Amino acid sequence: MVSIKLRGAENYLSWSALFGPIFRRYKLIGIIDCSEPCPAPFLCDSNGNRTSTPNPAYESWYEKDQNILIWLNSTLSEDILPFTVGVSTSRELWRILEQRFAAGSDTHIHQLRSQLQSCQKGNMSISAYFQKLKELSTALAKAGAPVSDRDLITIILNGLPDDFEAFVDAVNLCIDQTSVDELHGLLLSKEISIARKKKVIGSPAAEPWEFQGSHNFKGNFGNFNRNFGSFGRNNGNFNRSLNNGGNRGNSGNNRNQNKSGSGGNRNNFNRNFGTFDRGSSSGGYHPCQLCGSTSHQAIDCYDRLNPTVQGRVPMDKLAARCAHKINKPSPSLWLADS
Known part of the structure; x- marks a missing residue:
């Protein structure tokens, strides 16, 4: 049901937010927030004494609880699975994960801020880059240390590569009038423009024209020079033959x-x-x-x-x-x- 795996504090809020609609759709939210406590395993008589008769309400609750536990375990990464050892109910597992990754401790806040400020776009798409920064800023807000829109925009611009240098300079001129959502749309358009330019530059039609026969031309030119020298050395014989031919054409010049x-x-x-x-x-x-x-x-x-x-x-x-x-x-x- 949930397509992502919990990796830690970096995506805990996104992960937990995906389970909210599922719990409400199947009426399971009471098991997670303890508004629907676990019933007694066995029924009691009129005097309040427990009998050996199984309680149907407990069996229904237990089936729901184990289904939730299976769903949660299937969405945990290998690094998080050790936290599930010895956990028998979904409520207990949910509480452990919440305390571990959604706590508002100073150490956790410092860790989230460091991740946010050092985040770089790299090879990620603009959408993936924005999603990662949004998760970190939301986690900080949940921990009691929200990030302002202007600070978030500055962090976003600082993490962009050199291809966006002109774009960053333009946004800095009107940063007070730019929202995070507007910046997201502008960056998506810029990403498409950069990809189009790279495609045009890398196409064969845009390559500089080269004279394919240049190497052969140079080689033949060298042979021409060598033959030219031989011709110069032999031009004396040519002249003698030519003069003899001219004398045969006109006997008056035989002298x-x-x-x-x-x-x-x-x-x-x-x-x-x-x-x-x-x-x-x-x-x-x-x-x-x-x-x-x-x-x-x-x-x-x-x-x-x-x-x-x-x-x-x-x-x-x-x-x-x-x-x-x-x-x-x-x-x-x-x-x-x-």
Whole structure:
């Protein structure tokens, strides 16, 4: 019938309050408060002498008393069960528990005040936190040391975690106009708001966007740099092959083959480069003046950052990097490096 177990003074009032309606509903309250005393076990004759005839009233009373005793024992925690040893009636057990946990002694009051002032919300919900503080404040009131609403509000606010810091500051500004019930409602709303924000922050959609291929990009970039260096070391052979290809496109420039094949004469290289372009029939770009490819312009060439190429083609002679794309290559539009 009662869903909670008696743990001690901290929840005695809540525990005992749950039994009140049960005792009144089944007309058992007289057994607990002694308004219905225990009748004699046996009947008496007309002279007042006890006979051996059982008293039906006693049997009815005893059945009720034992039922109450069973109910009380079933709601006691393991720490409280030792107090039930040797107890035979429900009234006796109720009196022992009342004296033990509802007494108004100074020691008991000090214990309740210490528990109240040190109470922290922690991982409890707002409802559970309020219930615990309410039980302690009610126990103090029962013991003759009631707690004012303002003191209780201060204790409630002091036990809240850092998530409620802004809320606590706002309530402190109007603490005189705030009741405990109003504070309870405000805290419930704040709890829902904090839970919603944490859910949004923790959702995958709110995570910062990351470039998933960043590690591969870095690895490939390193390979690119290594290959770039190899290309720079081999560019002399490339130049010789390119000049030879240009000479095959225009036999009139064969006189430059021996000189430019070694990569030592930049002027011959540029003239042969132009010859190669005129002999080419593919692509919509003029050949790149840095690497000779017809797939891009000089401004997009990777060799712009190659120190070996920059040393071979003077920086003040790279105006052709700004050349525009045209549909058909035209010798008349070629910008020679002279």
